[in-house]
Amino acid sequence: xxxxxxxxxxxxxxxxxxxxxxxxxxxxxxxxxxxxxxxxxxxxxxxxxxxxxxxxxxxxxxxxxxxxxxxxxxxxxxxxxxxxxxxxxxxxxxxxxxxxxxxxxxxxxxxxxxxxxxxxxxxxxxxxxxxxxxxxxxxxxxxxxxxxxxxxxxxxxxxxxxxxxxxxxxxxxxxxxxxxxxxxxxxxxxxxxxxxxxxxxxxxxxxxxxxxxxxxxxxxxxxxxxxxxxxxxxxxxxxxxxxxxxxxxxxxxxxxxxxxxxxxxxxxxxxxxxxxxxxxxxxxxxxxxxxxxxxxxxxxxxxxxxxxxxxxxxxxxxxxxxxxxxxxxxxxxxxxxxxxxxxxxxxxxxxxxxxxxxxxxxxxxxxxxxxxxxxxxxxxxxxxxxxxxxxxxxxxxxxxxxxxxxxxxxxxxxxxxxxxxxxxxxxxxxxxxxxxxxxxxxxxxxxxxxxxxxxxxxxxxxxxxxxxxxxxxxxxxxxxxxxxxxx
Amino acid sequence: xxxxxxxxxxxxxxxxxxxxxxxxxxxxxxxxxxxxxxxxxxxxxxxxxxxxxxxxxxxxxxxxxxxxxxxxxxxxxxxxxxxxxxxxxxxxxxxxxxxxxxxxxxxxxxxxxxxxxxxxxxxxxxxxxxxxxxxxxxxxxxxxxxxxxxxxxxxxxxxxxxxxxxxxxxxxxxxxxxxxxxxxxxxxxxxxxxxxxxxxxxxxxxxxxxxxxxxxxxxxxxxxxxxxxxxxxxxxxxxxxxxxxxxxxxxxxxxxxxxxxxxxxxxxxxxxxxxxxxxxxxxxxxxxxxxxxxxxxxxxxxxxxxxxxxxxxxxxxxxxx
Numbered sequence: 001x002x003x004x005x006x007x008x009x010x011x012x013x014x015x016x017x018x019x020x021x022x023x024x025x026x027x028x029x030x031x032x033x034x035x036x037x038x039x040x041x042x043x044x045x046x047x048x049x050x051x052x053x054x055x056x057x058x059x060x061x062x063x064x065x066x067x068x069x070x071x072x073x074x075x076x077x078x079x080x081x082x083x084x085x086x087x088x089x090x091x092x093x094x095x096x097x098x099x100x101x102x103x104x105x106x107x108x109x110x111x112x113x114x115x116x117x118x119x120x121x122x123x124x125x126x127x128x129x130x131x132x133x134x135x136x137x138x139x140x141x142x143x144x145x146x147x148x149x150x151x152x153x154x155x156x157x158x159x160x161x162x163x164x165x166x167x168x169x170x171x172x173x174x175x176x177x178x179x180x181x182x183x184x185x186x187x188x189x190x191x192x193x194x195x196x197x198x199x200x201x202x203x204x205x206x207x208x209x210x211x212x213x214x215x216x217x218x219x220x221x222x223x224x225x226x227x228x229x230x231x232x233x234x235x236x237x238x239x240x241x242x243x244x245x246x247x248x249x250x251x252x253x254x255x256x257x258x259x260x261x262x263x264x265x266x267x268x269x270x271x272x273x274x275x276x277x278x279x280x281x282x283x284x285x286x287x288x289x290x291x292x293x294x295x296x297x298x299x300x301x302x303x304x305x306x307x308x309x310x311x312x313x314x315x316x317x318x319x320x321x322x323x324x325x326x327x328x329x330x331x332x333x334x335x336x337x338x339x340x341x342x343x344x345x346x347x348x349x350x351x352x353x354x355x356x357x358x359x360x361x362x363x364x365x366x367x368x369x370x371x372x373x374x375x376x377x378x379x380x381x382x383x384x385x386x387x388x389x390x391x392x393x394x395x396x397x398x399x400x401x402x403x404x405x406x407x408x409x410x411x412x413x414x415x416x417x418x419x420x421x422x423x424x425x426x427x428x429x430x431x432x433x434x435x436x437x438x439x440x441x442x443x444x445x446x447x448x449x450x451x452x453x454x455x456x457x458x459x460x461x462x463x464x465x466x467x468x469x470x471x472x473x474x475x476x477x478x479x480x481x482x483x484x485x486x487x
Numbered sequence: 488x489x490x491x492x493x494x495x496x497x498x499x500x501x502x503x504x505x506x507x508x509x510x511x512x513x514x515x516x517x518x519x520x521x522x523x524x525x526x527x528x529x530x531x532x533x534x535x536x537x538x539x540x541x542x543x544x545x546x547x548x549x550x551x552x553x554x555x556x557x558x559x560x561x562x563x564x565x566x567x568x569x570x571x572x573x574x575x576x577x578x579x580x581x582x583x584x585x586x587x588x589x590x591x592x593x594x595x596x597x598x599x600x601x602x603x604x605x606x607x608x609x610x611x612x613x614x615x616x617x618x619x620x621x622x623x624x625x626x627x628x629x630x631x632x633x634x635x636x637x638x639x640x641x642x643x644x645x646x647x648x649x650x651x652x653x654x655x656x657x658x659x660x661x662x663x664x665x666x667x668x669x670x671x672x673x674x675x676x677x678x679x680x681x682x683x684x685x686x687x688x689x690x691x692x693x694x695x696x697x698x699x700x701x702x703x704x705x706x707x708x709x710x711x712x713x714x715x716x717x718x719x720x721x722x723x724x725x726x727x728x729x730x731x732x733x734x735x736x737x738x739x740x741x742x743x744x745x746x747x748x749x750x751x752x753x754x755x756x757x758x759x760x761x762x763x764x765x766x767x768x769x770x771x772x773x774x775x776x777x778x779x780x781x782x783x784x785x786x787x788x789x790x791x792x793x794x795x796x797x798x799x800x801x802x803x804x805x806x807x808x
Contacts (some may be wrong), residue, residue, distance in 0.1 A: 398587025
């Protein structure tokens, strides 16, 4: 199992390693020459500024929504709780399509910030709401009994790790986003990389920009790791619920406005353009073709990802130790990298090393595996935990062979969790855009690439049916995750 | 005496830590032996080695005359009852019990379920049972294939204190009714003394004393065992209170048990605390020379006040170390 897990992690590392190899080949002088230009500085400044603005906005909206929903007597808080998680079901490029097709001249930095905030504030809302619900009420009661007001001295400290984790997720998401920023036409790293490789086929330029983007991402990851090691536990002391703060109706317009921006506009745009979209001649056949090609690519990606995840996840669950931890972290490295960088690296890899794979769906499946391996590893580890070793020991002590035990105990207990993980990876592959754009074989169109192409040329009616299917595809895992976390 | 399980010079190391060092233990057929020791003493490792879940470094494990030391768990015919029951959550109670039986032997499954007092529960799922019922099912599942030896790993420790005595008695009765030979590990001395035919006290990977519960309690082999198995009161040998008490053995410290000490009128000591338990009470006493004692008295009588002077009497026989 160990060697299989090492091999699986090595496959997931191919994009990163090959990016390093290419940078080495290009020569350090040339790279630094291109990094230290005004354009790179401008792009870096804009990418970082966009990430910062969106992260701050998401923290403010996410924490406020979480507090209002979990700790106050707000009317309709259950409904708002569901609405606050739903934007996860709208891929950022679908939201960008909705705004661009609804508001004239919708482009530039602040418009992109609006779209990205509306899509990604649930990354803060969900962990903070979970922390607010899970925090032990006794700690606040102790603070009160000692004559202190508990909000700043206790509550904020209890949820600070959740805020930090959520905020860093948002920042990573913004740095790696390609679809929304390119539709809203704001020049950040990902858009510049794509333009270099797609229009000018300036490989070295794209490579340099990708390297800087990777460095920014790694800096964020280090920051995330530091907050994680300091993360406080909010162990549950009792099943009592927290006393609710009285706020009445006053915050309702705020939450309604957030939902209108994040959900109302996409819903309006879809409703407006969908009918026109499907009534175009031949459009249904095109959507069906794209959907079936998406299905094939995502299914292949899901299978490859799961095959790589099985040894890593099982090792993680069954023999935890330094090796398992390192392999688990490796799986996360590629996940944190922008899909565009993974795609770019695999383009080089396909042309130079694995030419038989280039322009095939297999290279695309490899990119999906590198991007989404942690989702599957997490599912496999927690599924394996459903069948703890003590059950297998008992089964063997009752005289059953290891094979019989595997068939009668391990598989029935772990299969549902592994299946759910595979479904999650499948649906996530369905909506992946940047790596798909770079790696798809010529003429191979998926739902995401068709939406992107039509929006890019302002054919909003033609884009709408793809947007609707993609929202449905994304809604499934969102529903599943919120059902699982019971928020 | 027919020996069912014989463990000889068993040694097990984890890296540089020696978990078991040359452990010898014999279990007679139909007997229940309790391995008693504090947490970390190696008792669970001993059980896992006997079950075959851990490979031993040296020594032999013989079951019914058959050397099983190098056999995998499924060929040893040693059944295990783990700490929290570990029922298969996807199988019904009767399917759990029948897991180790040949296909279709439901008669035996129902027989052992009746033995543990759960005759009507066969169709339930494990999560529909209370903790005590789950533990009964785990015992039934272990007994079902009639293994020569059953191992029980702290089987009652996860349960409410109030449930334990009944469950303990019922499980003991079920094991006896089925003629099972059992090895139980526990850190609870009350459990070991009340349930076992024989107690093996373990400390730092070694068995330090083996014998029937009464003799381990009455004649501990060293001061550590005396303090671990039951409550110990120590007096320097030749103390005035020991006048008229027969002291066995030689040494500077004399072991008494709290129930040997009684409180009467007088002024030998001062009461420093009273712990009332209902059925009995423990009175903490301090002698003028600073020595602390404890006396166990029946709960019905009135308790002396803290700070009051009392007389002290010692009865029975004592042991010097």
